Amino acid sequence: MQKALNIDPAKCTGCIQCELACSMEHTGSFNPSKSLIKVFKFHDQGRFVPYTCTQCAEAWCMQACPVDAISMDAINNGAKIVADSVCVGCKVCTIACPFGTINYVPDTGKVAKCDLCGGDPKCATACPTDAITFVDASSTGLEKMRNWAAKTDSGASAQA
Amino acid sequence: MAWTRKLLRVNLTEGTCTSEDLNMQWAQDYLGSRGLATKYLVEETDPMVDPLSPDNKMIMATGPLTGTCASTSGRYTVVTKGALTGAIACSNSGGFFGNEMKNAGWDMVIFEGKSPKPVYLMIENEKATLVDAAHYWGKSCWDTEEGIKAERQDPQIRVASIGVSGEQGVKYACIVNDMDRAAGRSGVGTVMGSKNLKAVAIRGTLGVRVDNPVEFLQATDAGKKVLAENPVTGQGLPTYGTQVLMNVINEMGAMPTRNFKEVQFEGAANISGEKMHEVRADGTKNLVTNAACYGCTIACQRVSTVERTHYTVKDRPQYQGASGGLEYEAAWSLGSECGVDDIEALTFANFICNEQGFDPISFGATVGAAMELFEMGVLTTEHTGGIEMNFGNAKALTDCAELVGKGEGFGKEIGLGSARLCEKYGHPELSMSVKKQEFPAYDARGIQGMGLTYATSNRGACHLRSYTVASEVLGIPEKTDPLETDGKAGLVMAFQDATAAVDASGLCIFTTFAWSLEDIAPQVNAACEGDWSVEKMLEVGERIWTMERQYNLAAGFTGKDDNLPKRLMKDAAKTGPAKGKVSGLDKMLPEYYEIRGWDTNGVPKAETLDRLGLV
Ligand code: SF4
Numbered sequence: 001m002q003k004a005l006n007i008d009p010a011k012c013t014g015c016i017q018c019e020l021a022c023s024m025e026h027t028g029s030f031n032p033s034k035s036l037i038k039v040f041k042f043h044d045q046g047r048f049v050p051y052t053c054t055q056c057a058e059a060w061c062m063q064a065c066p067v068d069a070i071s072m073d074a075i076n077n078g079a080k081i082v083a084d085s086v087c088v089g090c091k092v093c094t095i096a097c098p099f100g101t102i103n104y105v106p107d108t109g110k111v112a113k114c115d116l117c118g119g120d121p122k123c124a125t126a127c128p129t130d131a132i133t134f135v136d137a138s139s140t141g142l143e144k145m146r147n148w149a150a151k152t153d154s155g156a157s158a159q160a
Numbered sequence: 161m162a163w164t165r166k167l168l169r170v171n172l173t174e175g176t177c178t179s180e181d182l183n184m185q186w187a188q189d190y191l192g193s194r195g196l197a198t199k200y201l202v203e204e205t206d207p208m209v210d211p212l213s214p215d216n217k218m219i220m221a222t223g224p225l226t227g228t229c230a231s232t233s234g235r236y237t238v239v240t241k242g243a244l245t246g247a248i249a250c251s252n253s254g255g256f257f258g259n260e261m262k263n264a265g266w267d268m269v270i271f272e273g274k275s276p277k278p279v280y281l282m283i284e285n286e287k288a289t290l291v292d293a294a295h296y297w298g299k300s301c302w303d304t305e306e307g308i309k310a311e312r313q314d315p316q317i318r319v320a321s322i323g324v325s326g327e328q329g330v331k332y333a334c335i336v337n338d339m340d341r342a343a344g345r346s347g348v349g350t351v352m353g354s355k356n357l358k359a360v361a362i363r364g365t366l367g368v369r370v371d372n373p374v375e376f377l378q379a380t381d382a383g384k385k386v387l388a389e390n391p392v393t394g395q396g397l398p399t400y401g402t403q404v405l406m407n408v409i410n411e412m413g414a415m416p417t418r419n420f421k422e423v424q425f426e427g428a429a430n431i432s433g434e435k436m437h438e439v440r441a442d443g444t445k446n447l448v449t450n451a452a453c454y455g456c457t458i459a460c461q462r463v464s465t466v467e468r469t470h471y472t473v474k475d476r477p478q479y480q481g482a483s484g485g486l487e488y489e490a491a492w493s494l495g496s497e498c499g500v501d502d503i504e505a506l507t508f509a510n511f512i513c514n515e516q517g518f519d520p521i522s523f524g525a526t527v528g529a530a531m532e533l534f535e536m537g538v539l540t541t542e543h544t545g546g547i548e549m550n551f552g553n554a555k556a557l558t559d560c561a562e563l564v565g566k567g568e569g570f571g572k573e574i575g576l577g578s579a580r581l582c583e584k585y586g587h588p589e590l591s592m593s594v595k596k597q598e599f600p601a602y603d604a605r606g607i608q609g610m611g612l613t614y615a616t617s618n619r620g621a622c623h624l625r626s627y628t629v630a631s632e633v634l635g636i637p638e639k640t641d642p643l644e645t646d647g648k649a650g651l652v653m654a655f656q657d658a659t660a661a662v663d664a665s666g667l668c669i670f671t672t673f674a675w676s677l678e679d680i681a682p683q684v685n686a687a688c689e690g691d692w693s694v695e696k697m698l699e700v701g702e703r704i705w706t707m708e709r710q711y712n713l714a715a716g717f718t719g720k721d722d723n724l725p726k727r728l729m730k731d732a733a734k735t736g737p738a739k740g741k742v743s744g745l746d747k748m749l750p751e752y753y754e755i756r757g758w759d760t761n762g763v764p765k766a767e768t769l770d771r772l773g774l775v
Pocket of ligand 1: 459
């Protein structure tokens with residue numbers, strides 16, 4: 001079964017534990033500036049939105065890469081993975097991606113994007129409020145469906 | 161590791177920024193943040209210095225856990241000699257500023273001297289520059305933060321700044337970061353203003369490392385689980401914030417009302433955490449959501465709006481968005497202390513405190529004192545510029561907030577703080593303060609331990625130096641009788657020392673509703689070199705406390721300043737469970753001195769100093 005990150009911004013408190021877990025996993029230090037998931041704060045609205053790569057089926061970045069450095073990891077939930085040994089740092093993928101979720105890293109001279117941590121995304125584990133979960137890729141809408149289902153009239157109220 | 165081992169020294173007189181190695185022996189003895197910064201201040205300044213002179217220094221400091229993934233690890237501390245108190249000042253703030261300083265590679269920044277003209281400090285990792293801030297002088301904290309981010313085209317910069325009140329010398333000005341988090345008390349923003357330092361802006365991308373990452377992740381995970389499962393940190397604080405206390409404290413008759421004349425407020429329910437959840441006439445609620453500081457898995461912050469039809473914001477769209485909402489202390493000081501129960505007016509006044517950078521506790525309590533002086537006829541509309549300063553007048557409260565924010569008219573008087581205001585008008589006994597710092601929201605007649613807490617607090621009256629409310633009200637770690645004085649000396653000392661250690665680590669004190677040092681020491685131990693046991697943490701806490709005491713004694717304070725206003729010692733509570741009670745400070749204080757190893761004048765004995773390595 002393929003799994004996907006599922007993000008529910010309404011549950012996010014803006015604590016950025018996801019960014020800390022991501023940067024620790026990928027760089028060995030706590031460094032939000034290096035996190036591949038970002039939490040955006042809309043101060044005047046009191047809203048927080050975690051945002052990262054959705055692993056597009058036909059990924060723009062993968063299509064655009066002139067040296068085929070980005071490939072699909074079929075075993076790992078279809079994650080699009082950057083091979084550092086192949087990437088030449090041309091940044092064409094960063095232009096191609098409509099969502100901005102693949103970025104150049106000056107320290108390494110390569111691009112970096114979410115790789116789903118080899119099938120165990122650390123952001124989802126770290127999230128204290130379940131705003132980020134890692135669920136069946138074909139049922140990311142399940143919780144929303146359940147919430148709406150709960151609102152449908154029960155037989156009792158229909159009779160009343 | 162955990163410490164970056166580097167400090168930045170900024171000489172504002174000379175305009176220089178230099179990097180220095182951190183004194184690692186001191187780091188082992190004082191841990192970080194509050195402890196380590198105070199050690200530097202003690203070593204480098206004369207305690208008799210005028211707080212507003214260039215010879216006073218101001219230190220912004222992180223702890224070893226700041227910037228890690230430990231829950232609540234975003235905090236930083238401002239240490240200086242306080243403008244309000246003339247005592248050691250140490251104000252702590254959350255948000256996302258402390259972690260950014262750490263990520264830029266600095267454990268602390270020491271500011272000395274005074275800039276010849278307004279400047280802000282820009283830190284980009286190892287690069288630090290003083291930048292002209294003439295165009296921000298006269299601007300609010302909000303405009304300054306937004307302006308610097310826009311000017312530098314980097315929304316990821318974190319900013320801590322002072323508002324107009326800090327520039328104008330309001331005695332309780334604070335330093336505001338991330339729009340609505342503040343190093344709030346004792347006038348640390350006033351000191352910053354006296355140095356012509358408008359703001360500190362930081363962008364850090366170096367990463368924060370810990371000594372033993374595997375052990376650290378285990379220890380911090382275990383800690384987070386404890387926070388999540390605890391009813392206060394897992395449920396109460398996220399749902400109601402600190403406002404969870406409003407109805408509880410009022411019912412137990414420990415809610416100071418109308419400048420401490422009474423101990424219960426008839427309007428408490430109207431300004432409570434529950435009220436913030438109620439749907440208003442226009443279908444919205446005061447509370448928009450809760451929110452977290454950096455790395456915090458509790459998320460106690462309130463994000464609120466003022467009802468759009470309210471007189472304060474009706475024609476002013478800039479105040480109609482969401483911003484930091486009422487915490488319990490502010491709801492009390494702006495509300496019950498002034499007899500005002502209009503929660504929208506309180507929320508607005510709180511916005512202004514954040515926007516212009518002044519402490520809502522001291523502000524509200526000073527308005528409360530002014531209201532009493534007004535009702536006595538000592539202050540008249542002549543003094544107030546026409547404001548009818550009666551208790552309960554919401555408009556008077558919000559007008560005063562705006563005037564303090566602009567440093568205009570009667571705002572100048574309110575900006576003095578209650579001690580100087582009451583002194584000026586011939587009634588020093590009406591200032592509800594210790595060491596000129598106003599009380600927070602717990603009456604010492606109904607919660608006896610808090611009387612000793614206030615009287616002995618090194619930074620002037622404060623709840624965050626030993627929050628015995630946890631034990632006396634909530635039963636954490638065990639229940640003690642709030643009306644009893646027996647055993648409170650030991651309780652206060654234990655809380656004071658543990659709190660100093662928690663502050664020094666870089667964590668938020670709210671974790672201690674669920675965590676003891678047994679939960680915290682393993683996190684510090686995994687992050688830092690050295691052996692960090694519970695015993696060592698406590699020893700460090702006691703050392704910090706005693707060092708602060710020594711500073712104050714050298715600054716001219718004596719045991720006589722370990723005192724409470726007459727009102728709490730002589731006028732008994734009139735209603736509620738504490739009816740007939742006054743503070744039993746006289747019973748607790750001698751015992752406190754004794755167990756602290758201080759003489760009968762409150763001076764630490766030679767053997768105590770020797771034991772703590774403070775000679
Ligand atoms: S408990 Fe509240 S104040 Fe403390 S770090 Fe968390 S959100 Fe900030």
